[in-house]
Structures are given as structure tokens and as C-alpha cells.
Amino acid sequence: MSRRKPYTLYVMLVLSALWIVFFLCAPYIAPFDPETTSVADRLQDISSTHLLGTDQLGRDVWSRILYGGKASLGIAFTIIGISGAIGIAIGGLAGFSTPHVDRWLSRLIDLVLGFPNMVIAIAFIGIMGPSITNVIISLCITKWAEYARITRGLVQIERHAEYITFARMSGASNLRILWRYILPNVLPPLVIVIIQHLGDAIILVASFSLIGIGVQPPDPEWGAILLSSRDFLQTAPWLLIYPGLAIFITVVLFNYIGDALRDALDVSR
Amino acid sequence: MYRLILQRLASIVGILLVVTIGTFVLIKLSPIDPVSMKFNLLGATPDPVVVAQIREQLGLNDPWWQQYLRWLGQIVQGDFGESILYALPVATILGGALPNTLGLVSLSLVIGIVVTIPLGMLSAKYQDSWIDHGVRLVTFLALAIPGFWVGLLLLYLFGVKLQLVSVTNTTGFSAYVLPAVTLALWICGLYIRRLRNAILEVSRQPFVQGARALGLPEWMVYTRYIFPHVGLMLLPMMGVTMGAMLGGSAVIETVFAIKGIGYMMVQGIMARDYVLMQGYIIWITMVFIVINIIIDVLSVWLNPKRRAAIKGGSYE
Numbered sequence: 001m002s003r004r005k006p007y008t009l010y011v012m013l014v015l016s017a018l019w020i021v022f023f024l025c026a027p028y029i030a031p032f033d034p035e036t037t038s039v040a041d042r043l044q045d046i047s048s049t050h051l052l053g054t055d056q057l058g059r060d061v062w063s064r065i066l067y068g069g070k071a072s073l074g075i076a077f078t079i080i081g082i083s084g085a086i087g088i089a090i091g092g093l094a095g096f097s098t099p100h101v102d103r104w105l106s107r108l109i110d111l112v113l114g115f116p117n118m119v120i121a122i123a124f125i126g127i128m129g130p131s132i133t134n135v136i137i138s139l140c141i142t143k144w145a146e147y148a149r150i151t152r153g154l155v156q157i158e159r160h161a162e163y164i165t166f167a168r169m170s171g172a173s174n175l176r177i178l179w180r181y182i183l184p185n186v187l188p189p190l191v192i193v194i195i196q197h198l199g200d201a202i203i204l205v206a207s208f209s210l211i212g213i214g215v216q217p218p219d220p221e222w223g224a225i226l227l228s229s230r231d232f233l234q235t236a237p238w239l240l241i242y243p244g245l246a247i248f249i250t251v252v253l254f255n256y257i258g259d260a261l262r263d264a265l266d267v268s269r
Numbered sequence: 270m271y272r273l274i275l276q277r278l279a280s281i282v283g284i285l286l287v288v289t290i291g292t293f294v295l296i297k298l299s300p301i302d303p304v305s306m307k308f309n310l311l312g313a314t315p316d317p318v319v320v321a322q323i324r325e326q327l328g329l330n331d332p333w334w335q336q337y338l339r340w341l342g343q344i345v346q347g348d349f350g351e352s353i354l355y356a357l358p359v360a361t362i363l364g365g366a367l368p369n370t371l372g373l374v375s376l377s378l379v380i381g382i383v384v385t386i387p388l389g390m391l392s393a394k395y396q397d398s399w400i401d402h403g404v405r406l407v408t409f410l411a412l413a414i415p416g417f418w419v420g421l422l423l424l425y426l427f428g429v430k431l432q433l434v435s436v437t438n439t440t441g442f443s444a445y446v447l448p449a450v451t452l453a454l455w456i457c458g459l460y461i462r463r464l465r466n467a468i469l470e471v472s473r474q475p476f477v478q479g480a481r482a483l484g485l486p487e488w489m490v491y492t493r494y495i496f497p498h499v500g501l502m503l504l505p506m507m508g509v510t511m512g513a514m515l516g517g518s519a520v521i522e523t524v525f526a527i528k529g530i531g532y533m534m535v536q537g538i539m540a541r542d543y544v545l546m547q548g549y550i551i552w553i554t555m556v557f558i559v560i561n562i563i564i565d566v567l568s569v570w571l572n573p574k575r576r577a578a579i580k581g582g583s584y585e
Binding site: 111115116117118119121122123124125126127128129130199203206207210211212213223226229230233234237240241244247248251252255256259 | 287292295296298299300409410412413414415416417418421422424425428429509512513515516517519520523524531534535537538539541543546549550553554557
């Protein structure tokens with residue numbers, strides 16, 4: 001990339017920070033309770049009372065999108081956080097330990113990466129039953145391996161660097177070398193990958209809710225709001241358009257930041 | 270070559286063992302009780318004595334390894350049990366549904382490839398021009414837009430606004446067009462950029478510059494020099510993509526009510542029909558493995574270097 005400062009990136013960073021905070025404040029902003037039903041108000045068009053209309057149970061769509069954003073973002077961050085932590089720990093161990101341990105861990109990582117993650121997630125949710133916890137676990141089962149593979153590769157490059165030899169000569173323990181010297185060096189590229197995966201996680205969770213095996217009614221979540229929209233395509237298109245738009249904008253923001261950070265730090269691949 | 274195929278086929282046994290053990294353990298851990306499940310579906314209150322009898326009949330009181338081996342034995346013989354929800358053999362249900370899924374996936378692959386190749390070529394040929402930037406913007410948006418939302422929007426646009434397709438019709442070729450376009454959009458998002466980068470990378474190679482220096486027409490440079498290499502670079506990625514597509518088709522099938530195996534699985538999950546779920550997991554694993562073996566063999570067979578290495582006896 002060029003020498004000039006990535007101003008667009010700064011703008012996007014501020015925008016997405018505001019976007020996240022906005023949905024976290026849902027309880028203070030939302031004009032209605034997201035779960036209060038009212039038969040008299042069902043399927044109302046957009047009006048000054050109901051900014052984005054109401055759904056088939058008379059619930060305010062704008063309030064449900066606000067609360068749903070809090071849920072969607074929370075679940076996505078949890079999935080990426082947990083699988084990122086597990087992946088970095090296992091990948092770091094594989095890259096830094098003896099060849100024997102590394103071989104077994106790599107085999108495990110390759111095995112997990114070989115399975116299609118969405119199919120595994122659907123199978124897991126199917127057997128254990130649809131719930132938020134099971135959605136999170138089902139995606140973490142396979143997601144960690146991606147971060148483990150990347151971390152392992154990065155650690156293997158770093159461990160032979162001169163500054164590691166100097167650290168070792170000055171008597172630093174393995175744990176200290178990993179934590180104080182290697183981690184700070186491998187973290188930036190990992191953070192970029194993690195940001196790039198946030199959008200995918202939001203879409204995956206929403207698609208599970210949409211087919212009825214994710215967040216269960218009456219809990220608001222972007223995919224769960226869309227769940228009923230198919231039955232009311234003709235009468236209530238606002239049920240379809242706005243929750244989808246919320247997902248789309250969020251993913252565009254996260255993906256843009258991920259791509260721009262990668263270009264700005266000039267991390268290859 | 271045959272040795273390679275045989276080796277890959279042998280790996281099926283290992284993967285199938287891992288998948289069946291995993292499924293079995295999960296079902297044992299899960300809160301599902303198959304017997305009371307059956308009663309709930311019939312709407313009857315289970316009598317504890319009858320439940321105990323049925324449990325004994327089904328062998329649910331045997332040691333777990335006996336249960337597992339019996340189940341494995343049935344699978345090997347092609348017996349996947351009877352679905353609780355549909356009261357039909359699972360093999361019949363999935364066998365009827367699989368062509369729908371494969372049809373949907375292949376149609377979207379065809380659409381995806383037909384769109385990806387010209388756009389990727391244009392993007393590479395006019396690198397950094399407005400065409401390139403436009404195509405890159407489109408692929409960026411294609412990856413950020415949720416597939417199921419595209420599906421619903423298409424359904425709204427063509428089904429409700431333009432009245433071109435029937436929202437309720439779920440059979441026949443026309444029912445597959447919108448879901449296939451939805452899945453194809455995602456393929457385009459994934460592959461246009463990769464194709465562009467692969468073409469640019471291969472074009473920098475000396476043999477391509479040599480071919481151009483010889484004054485060969487551009488179509489010949491592409492078909493004889495660039496595409497064979499680009500194809501070999503992208504082929505291995507197709508395995509992962511196919512896995513994601515099989516999972517993704519479950520969502521698209523449900524949105525469009527196409528009765529593929531993903532749709533059946535979702536119905537099975539709703540009814541807590543664990544027999545159907547087991548069947549789905551094993552079937553989709555098999556489909557995924559077979560596709561990957563085909564891709565593996567193709568990428569060796571199409572690559573003269575690796576083909577020669579195998580013939581010469583120095584495998585890999």
C-alpha cells in the first residue's frame with residue numbers, strides 16, 4: 001500500500017466502534033420491550049410509533065433489531081474469543097514444543113481442518129439441541145484449528161529469530177519467552193484474521209437462527225427476526241429488509257477493517 | 270495412480286470410524302431419550318413399564334460398546350434405521366433427497382464458474398483500472414452479504430414484486446434457479462479474486478512471457494499456458510469450498526423449501542429425530558469424502574509433474 005495515512009481505515013474504525021456501542025446500549029435506546037407482544041399492533045407498516053414496523057406478534061421491529069444486535073455481536077465475539085484463545089494456545093504450543101509434540105498436534109489440527117465446519121456445527125446442534133450455548137460450542141469445535149494453524153506457522157518463524165536466542169541466553173524461561181517475546185510479535189497478524197472472521201461468525205449464527213436451530217424464539221437475534229419474514233413476504237417486507245441490512249452493514253464494516261489493517265500492516269496473505 | 274486411489278479409499282474407513290464414534294458419543298451425552306421421543310411424537314404419555322420393555326427390546330440396556338458395534342454393523346450393511354419423524358427408512362428419505370442437494374450444488378457451481386472466469390480474467394487483464402476496482406468491490410460485497418438474505422430478497426423481488434416465480438413452488442428446474450444463484454454469488458465472491466491473483470501470478474512466469482514473445486495469439490497464451498496452471502492452483506481449494514457448500518446448502522434449502530438432505534436434517538433436528546440426524550451425518554461425510562477424493566485424484570492426474578513422479582515409483 002501507499003505511504004499516505006489510511007484515513008478511510010480510521011473513519012471505519014470509529015464508525016464500527018460507534019456501531020457496536022450503539023447496539024450495546026439497546027436497553028437504553030429501544031422504545032419498546034423486544035418481547036412484549038400485542039395482537040392489536042400485528043404486522044403494522046412503518047410509522048412514527050413503530051420506526052421499522054411490527055412483526056406478526058405485534059412486537060416492535062426496531063427494538064428487536066437493537067436487542068438482536070446486542071445478541072448477534074455478543075455471540076460472534078464470544079465464539080471468536082474462545083476459539084481464538086484455544087487456537088493461539090494450542091498453535092503456540094505446537095510451534096514452540098518438541099518436534100514430537102508438534103507432529104501430534106499438527107495432525108490433530110489437520111484432522112479438524114479437514115472436516116467441513118458448518119456440517120459439524122449442524123450435526124452438533126442437532127444432537128445436543130438448539131440453544132445459544134450449543135451454537136457457540138458447535139462453531140468453536142472446528143474454528144480453533146484455523147487459528148492454531150496460523151499461530152503455529154508464525155511461532156515457528158519467530159522462534160529462530162535472534163532476539164529469542166538473546167532472551168534465552170539471558171536466562172528467560174520458555175513460558176516467559178512465549179508470553180513476553182513471541183506473543184507480542186505474532187499477535188498483530190492473528191488479530192487481523194480474527195477481525196476478518198467476525199463477520200463470518202455473525203452470518204453463520206444468523207443463518208442457524210434463521211433455519212430454526214440457533215437462537216430460539218422469543219429471544220431477539222438478527223437471524224431469529226428474519227425467521228418469520230418468509231411467511232410474510234407479501235404483507236410485511238420490512239421484516240425481511242431491515243434485520244438483513246443490519247447484518248450486511250456490520251459485516252461490511254468488519255471485513256473492510258480486516259482487509260485495510262492487513263494492507264496497512266503489509267502482512268502477506 | 271490406482272495405488273493413490275486405493276490409499277484414499279482406505280482413508281474412508283478411518284474417517285468413518287472417527288465420525289461414527291463422535292456421533293455415538295454425542296448422542297449418548299445428549300439429553301435425547303429415543304424411547305420417550307417416539308412417544309412424545311405420537312402424543313402419548315409413556316407408561317414406565319412399556320418404556321422399560323421397549324428399551325430392553327432395542328438393546329438400550331446393553332453395554333455401550335455392544336450398542337456401538339451393532340449400530341456400526343447395520344451402517345456397513347446400508348441399514349440406517351427408521352426415521353422417527355417420517356416412519357420411513359432413513360436410507361429411503363436421504364436417497365430421495367440427495368439428488369436435490371447435488372443438483373442444487375452443481376447448478377450453482379456451473380453458474381458460479383461461468384460468471385467467475387470472465388470477471389476474474391477482466392480483473393486481471395485490466396489490473397488496477399476501474400474495471401478491476403469495480404469487480405473487486407462486487408466480490409467484497411458478495412462475501413459480506415448473508416446468503417440467506419440474498420435468497421429471501423430474490424424471493425421477494427421475483428416472487429412477490431415481479432411475480433415471475435411462484436413462492437410456494439419447490440419442484441422442477443425453475444425452483445432451483447434462485448437458490449442456485451444465491452449459492453453461486455458466494456462462490457463468485459470467493460473465487461473471482463483468487464482467480465485474478467492466480468492469473469497475475471502465472472502471467473509473471475517466464476514461460477508465459479516467452480509464449481507472448483513468440484507472438485502467440487492471446488487466446489492461445491490463455492488456454493495453453495495460463496489456464497492449466499491456474500486450474501491446478503485453484504483445484505485444491507475446491508475441496509474446502511465443497512464442504513462449506515454442503516453445509517450452506519442446508520440453509521438455502523430450508524429458505525427455499527427444497528427437499529434436499531440439508532432440509533431433511535433441519536426437519537429432523539426440529540423433531541429431535543436422532544435416527545435421521547445420524548443418517549445425515551454419515552451420508553454427508555461420505556459425499557464430502559468422495560468429492561475430496563475426486564479432487565485429489567484430479568489434481569494429481571492433471572499435473573504432469575506429479576503424474577510422472579507416481580509412474581516413476583517415487584510417490585509424493
